[in-house]
Amino acid sequence: MPSAAATADRIGSLRWPPAGLRQGRGRRRAGRWTVPETITNMDVRYDEVLDPLRQAYDTGAAWRDGLTKQPWKVAERQAFMDRLASGTRLLEVGAGTGQDSAFFQQEGLVVVAADLSPVMVEHCRAKGIDAHVMDFLHLDVPAGSFDAVFAMNCLLHVPNHDLPAVLAAIRAVLRPGGLYFVGVYGGNESTEGPSDGDQHVPPRFFSWRTDEQLLGFATDARFDVVDFHLVDTGRGYSFQSLTLRRPYRD
Template sequence: MSYDEVVESLRAIYDTRAPQRDATVKQPWKISERAAFLDRLRAIQARTLLEIGAGTGQDSLYFARAGLTVTAVDISPEQVAICRRKGLIAEVRDVLHLGFTPASFDAVWSMNCLLHVPDANLAEALRATRETLTPGGLAFLGMWGGVDSEGIMENDGRFFSFRTDEQILTAAAQHFEIVDFHTIDHGFRFQALTLARPAHSSHLRN
């Protein structure tokens, strides 16, 4: 599937599932990941945050309540509408078409978004994410993975691109400095990357 086909398919699915997803209680380990990233943001005195793949805004609301100026983007108009009802700044956009002025945000939070980006478009997605950050800004990219597999998941309908640890680390290192990488095993491997946009990026790929 092309990137555009993936986006259109996912948009329809997430629009349908928006109320159900908003009612889902966040797992404790995800809450811990979120809190740890907030600690890092306070250490660098971050003020602005972009959430890519915001869903119904549970994480965006958390960061906003912590004092950050948050912008939430998602491919699903229904999920964006829920974000707005929560008082969040939210827009319908995808990771390859963010449309923000470069270096607009001190931080990016993206939970289980890049796993919907085909391998052929991963470098472009990472580059687009980096370009939204100020020099020295931090990004958290979390996704399920640990295997090399791409396609539509049976009995689910969504497109997934899972990567091995080596694959995602190699890809991320082309565009960011890797601050932290760890995995969490919940029956399936979760990959958590904290990345920084270097103050000088001449050694990274454009």
């Protein structure tokens, strides 16, 4: 297992887009999107990016906790809330400092928050949230124990190679019929690596996916698509808003 510093150096040395990236688009077959095999063949793995991500978010937690959420993010969160009933058990993955978890809790949901950053989890707990240090592949919760999962701008840190396993892990904690919100930046390009404009240290890994690829990963993971739309962020790229449902019958 490489050291955190060595992994951060390797991620930082990747080009944007990284050299050798094979780009491609999903294909729709029999009403379902499929992901080209080449898209999942990058050599970066989720366990390699965890330590640099944890360090970056530990260091940036206080700064991020003071940020004001953009109106379009508030609107996306509210739209998902409108699909849920009071008392819904919701798991937020990649919860950050707990701003969204606190909102859902105030709206009457039973909330559990998970984040890979211990400092982020401390911020969640300071807001009265039941929060735990967990990454996507180690969700230490009972199978089928949540009615909904909320994931705002966190799956973009998962390499394509491991995204199927992450989606399967999240699907497993949802009850049949449960809803899953996925929101990530992307749309036109398929790229993996650090962003030139990222101010976090060490550099964070990002995976940007085309709309077709994101939908392909979702349907390959046996989710039904409830809603998919793009949000103009005003920054030259889109936000992909995806609401999924675990089928009532598998």
